[in-house]
Amino acid sequence: MPSLATLDKDGLEAFKEGAERELADFKAQSLSLNMSRGKPSPDQLDLSLGLLDVLDSQSDPGLYLAHTTSDLRNYGMLGGIPQARALMAALMDVDPDHVMVLGNSSLNIMYDTVARELRAWSCAAPKFICPVPGYDRHFGVTEHLGIEMVNVEIGPDGPDMDVVEQLVQNDPDVKGIWCVPKYGNPSGITYSDDTVRRFARLRPAAPDFRIYWDNAYAVHDFSDTPDQLLSLEAECLKADNPDIYFIFASTSKISFASGGIAAIASSPANLAKIESDLSFHNIGPDKLNQLRHVLFFKDLAGIKAHMAKQAELIRPKFASVLATLESELGGLEAAEWSHPNGGYFICFKGLSGTAARTIALCAESGVTLTGAGAPFPYHKDPEDRVIRIAPTYPGLVELKTASEILCTAYKIAAAERLLAL
Ligand SMILES: Cc1ncc(COP(=O)(O)O)c(C=O)c1O
Known part of the structure; x- marks a missing residue:
């Protein structure tokens, strides 16, 4: 993939039109996907179901006093x-x-x-x-x-x-x-x-x-x-x-x-x-x-053992989003993103002036992302370039399509920005 900085006006136009065609194909599928929710997925929550049973008054009537x-x-x-x-x-x-x-x-x-x-x-x-x-x-x-x-x-x-x-x-x-x-x-x-x-x-x-x-x-x-x-x-x-x-x-x-x-x-x-x-x-x-x-x-060892099971569920989701970002945007030299060792989020930083446009294009194509500016006081990202990606809640298939749409939307927003400059 060419560095966007090396493209002249015609090259940028062609790049943008290609991305627009791709996004139109996604739009035609009337999708409803969501990468905005920084919350545990149902299968993560299932790992804690035993919590509902540990207080067993039948087998241990004095539990509340002991x-x-x-x-x-x-x-x-x-x-x-x-x-x-x-x-x-x-x-x-x-x-x-x-x-x-x-x-x-x-x-x-x-x-x-x-x-x-x-x-x-x-x-x-x-x-x-x-x-x-x-x-x-x-x-x-x-x-x-x-x-x-x-x-x-x-x-x-x-x-x-x-x-x-x-x-x-x-x-x-x-x-x-x-x-x-x-x-x-x-x-x-x-x-x-x-x-x-x-x-x-x-x-x-x-x-x-x-x-x-x-x-x-x-x-x-x-x-x-x-x-x-x-x-x-x-x-x-x-x-x-x-x-x-x-x-x-x-x-x-x-x-x-x-x-x-x-x-x-x-x-x-x-x-x-x-x-x-x-x-x-x-x-x-x-x-x-x-x-x-x-x-x-x-004890803490019990919590860590539990979190190791959650990690098995979360790791492939982060890997999937990161792989899509790399394959779709890797060579463009027009965006960067975090590669965290844990937590709930990937932080995407595009060119200045692209975050709100990318998020709006995603919304039109059926993908909900956290609002532009949300990670800043007063909802104001001074450079309009940060997008918060939350991979934990969606399933892997949803996540893959949603990240492809994000990348396609970003290509359009970045090309528009460079053409405007
Ligand atoms: C940094 C941070 N602190 C606190 C919370 C919320 O914690 P609690 O559910 O304990 O109120 C979140 C939830 O996303 C969070 O990301």
Whole structure:
């Protein structure tokens, strides 16, 4: 395939017309395909069906009492049962005494955490740093709460730390930063050791600045060479910065999405504030679901064994999309895409000014993709070039056709762009 840069006007026209004919053939099939949903497929969820059976009151009538000193069927234990705290602490690479296991959703905990912190801020115009491309729902939380968002680019090692340090250490209105440190949504990037250490050593201008560390994909490896992430908590303690972090995680993409357990980790001082605030809006989490997870997974090794089975289902899907991107767009020298070792997304970057057009052409041809601009604050991709691809949910056949359509649509958008220039 020729590099697009080598084509003259006639060559580009011919290239575009060829792609338009291909797309018309796809359109004629009246397809309805979807690569926008970053959620587990039904066969991934099937792997957790045993969770529904582990609480068996017939064979073990004392189950609800045996595991703690309290009756797990009743109110209480705001921070979760000890075994679930230990399980989530292992997953989050933190001290079990620094963890609270709350409801079914880490996003819910993140929203509450930002809202709680915000009430104590004294400045009129608080800001959050938003590494981009990032998770749209993070940006939704801060936008909804009226917090100004400042973009910082993510590179191969994580956010540009020179810029992060400059902002955090000089501007007292900067109160937080969103981070997805492992297999970022949608970048696929895992922060390097140096990046984690620089986070831990931040000396913010605002004493109430916090790192919002959403380790949603901590155990979601599907490669033989999985990424490794340093423990933020351990590094913060070494750097004598014990209160600077909130770490979040859940089992949404391990057990059941919206039916898992979610946790927050932070210093004892921060947790004490959370606990006193929580006492006003909760009388206790769903401890039976926590017990169910403890009995089903047992420990971190159990979670990893479970995730290895999920990896078998996910790996071929990523391989299929990557193979199509390579065969259709490989030689064009007009796009790049991530090759993640885990997580839920492939991050596609085309020429400037092509993402919205590509996504619209896909929609006309029956393929739904995540909206253009979604991975950016205020839905604004400054260069209009990032497309988030979510391969986990569709079946392999659907995925293959959808990625072919994406590539064909992109060829048209890229040729149009170059012709316009
Ligand atoms: C980075 C990230 N954090 C959090 C979530 C949602 O987690 P939960 O289901 O625990 O609210 C997602 C879901 O896609 C995600 O990608």
